[in-house]
Amino acid sequence: MQTSLSALKTSGFWYLASPYSHPDPLTREHRALSVNDTSAKLLSLGIHVYSPIWAAHRAALHFDLPKDHVFWLAFNKAFIDPAVGILVADIDGWRESAGCNQEIEYGLATGKPVFLLDNLLGLRPLKREWANMKPGDELSMDARVLFTAWFGFGSRTSVKVGGEGAQSVMTARATAAMKELVDGGYVTASVFNRFGRMEYVGTEKCTGLKLSLAKMQEFGGWSPTEPNPALKKGGDA
Numbered sequence: 598m599q600t601s602l603s604a605l606k607t608s609g610f611w612y613l614a615s616p617y618s619h620p621d622p623l624t625r626e627h628r629a630l631s632v633n634d635t636s637a638k639l640l641s642l643g644i645h646v647y648s649p650i651w652a653a654h655r656a657a658l659h660f661d662l663p664k665d666h667v668f669w670l671a672f673n674k675a676f677i678d679p680a681v682g683i684l685v686a687d688i689d690g691w692r693e694s695a696g697c698n699q700e701i702e703y704g705l706a707t708g709k710p711v712f713l714l715d716n717l718l719g720l721r722p723l724k725r726e727w728a729n730m731k732p733g734d735e736l737s738m739d740a741r742v743l744f745t746a747w748f749g750f751g752s753r754t755s756v757k758v759g760g761e762g763a764q765s766v767m768t769a770r771a772t773a774a775m776k777e778l779v780d781g782g783y784v785t786a787s788v789f790n791r792f793g794r795m796e797y798v799g800t801e802k803c804t805g806l807k808l809s810l811a812k813m814q815e816f817g818g819w820s821p822t823e824p825n826p827a828l829k830k831g832g833d834a
Contacts, residue, residue, distance in 0.1 A: 760794030771821035
């Protein structure tokens with residue numbers, strides 16, 4: 598279930614959690630830049646956020662402060678306590694991050710709302726069990742089937758469908774499944790041409806989503822497209 602960004606506009610601030618600790622300094626730098634970008638996007642929308650990485654990353658580098666979550670936990674709790682709630686940036690590594698898991702657990706234990714924030718700024722309520730889920734576990738079987746059928750070759754796989762004059766369009770079932778993939782950041786969507794034909798492209802989050810042949814035979818017995826009802830007779834696809 599998606600939550601509107603407008604619900605985040607309050608007089609208070611949201612704590613923006615994100616992964617950081619990693620033995621590779623380049624990975625730590627990439628994670629810091631990613632959460633800084635997310636912070637800027639939210640602030641530009643009038644949503645008040647506080648990111649401990651944004652606030653302390655440079656100081657940690659300059660003064661060689663500890664990089665592990667244990668050192669920072671007490672510091673972070675001091676900002677979680679007055680926060681409206683917690684937003685968890687969907688940056689690679691958040692599920693495995695001990696710091697993110699502790700922040701999620703602390704937020705839920707103190708009754709604060711906790712949301713997963715994807716790279717398109719989509720929001721989903723985050724439950725305690727989500728922290729240990731693998732990428733894609735939150736998707737429906739229909740979404741997994743559609744992904745396997747159309748994006749099974751991995752990231753950057755492109756599919757174009759629909760539009761004025763197209764012979765076939767997505768079914769309602771496939772449209773709902775595609776929305777899950779787009780909302781979750783597994784697929785990007787853009788208008789391909791002036792006729793409204795859509796292009797969907799798999800992202801780097803696609804790894805591990807492909808279903809086995811047995812699963813596809815069990816759950817994939819439905820077509821994602823149907824004849825365009827706007828056409829009385831066939832045209833170009």
